[in-house]
Amino acid sequence: MTNTFYDLLRRQGITRRSFLKFCSLTATSLGLGAAAAPRIAHALESKPRTPVVWLHGLECTCCTESFIRSAHPLTKDVVLSMLSLDYDDTIMAAAGHQAEAVLEEVKAKYKGRYILAVEGNPPLNEDGMYCFQGGRPFVEKLKDMAADCQAIIAWGSCASWGCVQAAKPNPTRATPVHKVITDKPVIKVPGCPPIPEVMTAVVTYLLTFERLPTLDRMGRPAMFYGQRIHDKCYRRPHFDAGQFAESWDDEGARKGYCLYKMGCKGPTTYNACSTVRWNEGTSFPIQSGHGCIGCSEEGFWDKGSFYDRVTDIKQFGIESNADKVGATAAGVVGAAVAAHAAVTALARARNKTGIAVKQGE
């Protein structure tokens, strides 16, 4: 027999009042407003826990490590009460054929009703044998489990774009999930790794509303990937005022000035680091003094050194302006910022149109 999420909470001694409070907190944290709380409550009261199969291809497990850092909701509650994590080779008790048997069981029992979470990606060279599990190529396991799933979550930059093993010259032909599975919806949650609470929010959204979140043209949830880190960076006023760190540990660095000239990729990176922040809001890369390396962007490993200024990309053409901003002051600032805004808008447009993204259904 199966139980709904609400049944479980009740039987675990959680009161209806606490349950409703949880629902309204969830609604608020997802930015949905109080009106959505009853819908969340209804959804959780009437559904068995959705099975999740979490596969690992070529990866480093940073996505799993990030997932378990989630503070709201706690990973413990996600795994015990919100969904049913039936397969995840990083934490599951069973191994070998007892582990693989779980996959068959899920396919048979929950055909079309389980979520497939993919961390890492399949390599296609050497007949896929650069990553094999149970004696067969990972890409086969992926296709097999994708065939009967409801939707796919592509965790992290590996599953979304290819990430580090797909950096030039991509020796294994590591390939992102949406290029291998083309007949299922794929939600890309990029980042190396993605932010913990973004990961659990995407899962919670799926379970609660029983639909995919609104995705941008790249396949990412618009709610977390709709703005550049630069747009909401707390150091943005220093950019606008022409106050930059010019070298490591200089006066500007110690005053928390803008890291744009140190190579910060915040102006071209779509992610929620400057708003949600990391590790329960403790910090994010820019706050701790290192520029953003753009880890949620496609192909970020192959866009030059992390310490090259974004303006080094020729088409941007504002390098001299940005330098002047640093050297002089207010007079030039307005023009530089205007140029900067125009250029990032251009980059955004190019990103939107330059890459063909298969959207599945």
Added chain:
Amino acid sequence: MGVYETQGFKLDNTGKRVVVDPVTRIEGHLRVEVNLDENNVIRNAVSTGTMWRGLEVILKGRDPRDAWAFTERICGVCTGTHALTSVRAVEDALGIAIPENANTIRNLMQLNLYVHDHLVHFYHLHALDWVDVVSALSADPKATSELAQSISAWPKSSPGYFRDLQNRLKKFVESGQLGPFMNGYWGNPAYRLPPEANLMAVAHYLEALDFQKEIVKVHAVFGGKNPHPNWLVGGMPCAINLDGPGAVGAINMERLNLVKSIIDQTRTFIEQVYIPDLLAVASFYKDWLYGGGLSSRALLSYGDIPQRANDYSAPNLLLPRGAIIDGDLTKIHAVDLKDPEQVQEFVSHSWYKYADETQGLHPWDGVTEPSFVLGPNTRGSKTRIESLDEEGKYSWIKAPRWRGHAMEVGCLSRMVLGYLQPQQYPFIKDTIDAVLAKLDVPVQALFSTLGRTAARGIETLYCAQLQVEQFDKLIANLKAGDLTTANIDKWEPSTWPKEAKGAGFTEAPRGALGHWIRIKDGRIDNYQAVVPTTWNGSPRDHTGQIGAFEASLMDTPLAKADEPLEILRTLHSFDPCLACSTHVMSPDGQEMAQVKVR
């Protein structure tokens, strides 16, 4: 080579073959095959790394200052340790000295990784090898409370607390959706804890899951995020500003207080939860002393946590360096990563080829060329492997050797090397003696699966203590007026020599980690990493020597031949990390065929 002797073990692959693939609760992808005799005792073991990513090839031609970010992505579990190794290798090549504060902050980050990684390993990757979750359902909550209160002052220990937890667990099981506990080996006779100890351990499994996310906030403060914090060649990117305008944008008193608070909470959790649990579990398994493998004969550690900046010699390291070979614990051999005779990699049983596979190559001079060829006795096909042929090539992991010896690396190596040098490492010596006395077992008990697991706990306690000391050292240096965190004298590539080479090391939580780099015209000309699980997960070499995983499984009896509980228990005691071990470069097709690392 069906039946032969090596390193004190008698290998015999004629018995029933059992395959475990995937080995779960590890990082990455590992396969193990064993042969059992008629009494279900393991008489042959074959360990196979089943993934390969090729990061070293990808690094070629890149900016050496970027290498830390690439290599950090070798592993997201021991996050940061590859990055630290990488910046040390680049600094060694270019002759860059880092400021004292940067060294101390790096130490804090590395120690923080240790306590986090070891804690998560014990509870979330290893505990289910010793703890029967289903048995916990029949525990008496009151007796559980008495047990918990008898071993620790940890406040969450009332009968009601354990009753609530047990109820939650019961409802979970009754729901019929067992999630990650589905198909576990519950009820296997190799589980020995009474129900109350199982319930206590399950409670702490969940508490540790909640708590671990706090520990890594230290990485977030200094590195901006965890997993995968940020690092810098020449120091650390986090500037310090204690009382000037703009201090809120840097490391300031509030940030330091946060770090201090986490360090203190962490030490309390280790002392009051992890260590008492470890001792309680160990007391029920202290006569299950299988799994020692190579540990009593061949141990290696590079050492780590330099007390003073820029001095990487053994006397300056707070985690010990050295090598033990031939089982002679009276002689600690000096270790030098740059000596071409010491660290060498062999490929006769790995999916790579050398011109002469009887020779090993030092990482600075390594050649790597792929050769995914299965041995003639492989069962199945290339993409449907039923069982591998260990007389041929059978792993994506190379076989590293130290002066020709297969070695075990990791927490047990470090703790034994510390134990043998009590003047330099009194904390390690005293703690090990106390644990042995508490369990009433002889020192030889260390050389076992349980000994490895105990060593990891002892090391966690040591590192939790070192975190406190390193934090105090940072404060003392700041108090003396030194706020420097980065040396930028050689930041610009124009200041570098035309050619340079260097080696960097750390002790990753899983063991000795080395990166070797060659820089030419400001770019990476060659990059090689030899990582802990390459040592421990090593396949055979041309002389037939087996690796540490393989040796550790030898002669262990299985309670049930079709339930690999004891195999998992011993493999997990090493904390395998396969993404690390199998990233070694390999060419692919036309383009890659020209890329030969020299």
